[in-house]
Amino acid sequence: MKTKEILKQSIFTDNSICRQILGICSALAVTNLMMNSLVMGLGVIFTTALSSYTISLIRDYTPRSVRMMVQTLIIASYVIIIDIFLKAFFPDISRSLGPYVGLIITNCIVMGRAEAFAQKNKPFDSLIDGVGSGIGYMLVLLVIAFVRELFGFGSLFGFKILGDWWTPWSIMVMAPSAFFVLGLLIWYINYRSLPKQA
C-alpha cells in the first residue's frame, strides 16, 4: 500500500473514534480545554506510531500466546516516556491531565492498531498507520474541545474569544456535555456517510 493511502484511510475513512468507536474514554475526559486535547493528541500520536513500529519490527519473533502481554509492555514503556517528559517540562498540563496520560496504555486505539495493522504489515507502513490513527484521534478531540471550551469558558487555548457579554454555559465544562457533543458528532458523521438513496 502507498503511504498516502494508508494515511488517508487511518485519518478519515477508518477514524478510530467516529467510525470504530475506540478510545472514547480519554476523548471525553480531556476535552474541556483545547490545550489539554492538543497535548493528549500528541501523546497518542507518539505512542501509536512508535509502538506500532516496534511491534511490527518484532512481529515475527513474538509467540502468539504472549503477544498481548508483549504489546502492552511495549506500549507502557512509551507512555512512561511521555509521562516523565510532561512532568519535567510541562508540570501544569501534567497535573491537569492527571491519570489520563497513564490511561493511554489502555486506550483501545493503540492496542487496536497493534492488533489490526502492525501484526501483519511492514514496520514503516505501521509507523505511518500509527501516525495517521493518532492524527485522526487528535482531530476529533480538537473538534469536541473547540465546542466545549468556546461555550464553557468563552475562550480558545486560554485566550478570550467571546467578550464580557458572554455568559459561560457551565454545563459545557461538566461531564454530560461531553457525551452530548460526541454523540451528536458521531450521529452527524454517520448521517453524512450513509449511502445516498436514489
Add this chain to the structure above:
Amino acid sequence: MEINSFVIFIAAIFTSNILLTNFLGMCSYLSISKDMEASAGLGMAVFFVLTFTSGLNYLAYHYILVPLNLVYLQYIIFIIVIAAFVQLLELVIERFSPVLYYSLGIFLPLITVNCAIFGISLFMIIRNYTFIQSIAFGAGSGLGWLLAILALAGIRGKVREKMLPKGMNNAAISLIITGIMALAFIGFSGVVIIQ
C-alpha cells in the same frame, strides 16, 4: 483530613461515578450494553476484579515500588498485576465454581484491557488513599459501573431503533442516553464530596 471509607464507597457509586464523571471503561460499556444479561455479567466481573486489584495495587505500590524508589514503573507494574490477577481468577473460578465460570468466563479476558480497572488504581495513588479507603473506592466504583451499564442496557432495550433519525443508532444514541444519565447523576453531587 481523613475521609471515612464508607463515605468514599457511597461517593464512588453515586457522586463521582467512574463512568459518568470520569469516563472510564467506555469502550466495553458502549459495545456490550445491547444485551442485558451480558451487561450484568461484565458488570459483576468488573466489580469483583476492581475490588481486589485496587487492594493488590495499593500493596504493590506502597510496599514494593516506594521502598525501591521505582515509582516511575508504576504503569507497568499495575498492568502486570491486573493481568496476572485476572488469569489467576479465571483458573480459580474454573476449578471451584463451573457455573460462575460459564457466566463470567468470557468477560474475564476483556477486563484486562478495560480502562476502568487501570484508571482506578491510578486515581487511588494520586488521591493518596489508605489501604481500606482504596478497597472501598475500588468496590464502590465497581458497583457504580455495574449500575451505569445496567441502566443503559435497560434503556436501550426500550428504545425502538427503527424510529430514530438516520445514522443515530448504536453509538450515537447510547452516548446521548448516557449524557442524560450523567445529568441525572449530577443531582447527587454535593451530597458527599471526595476531591
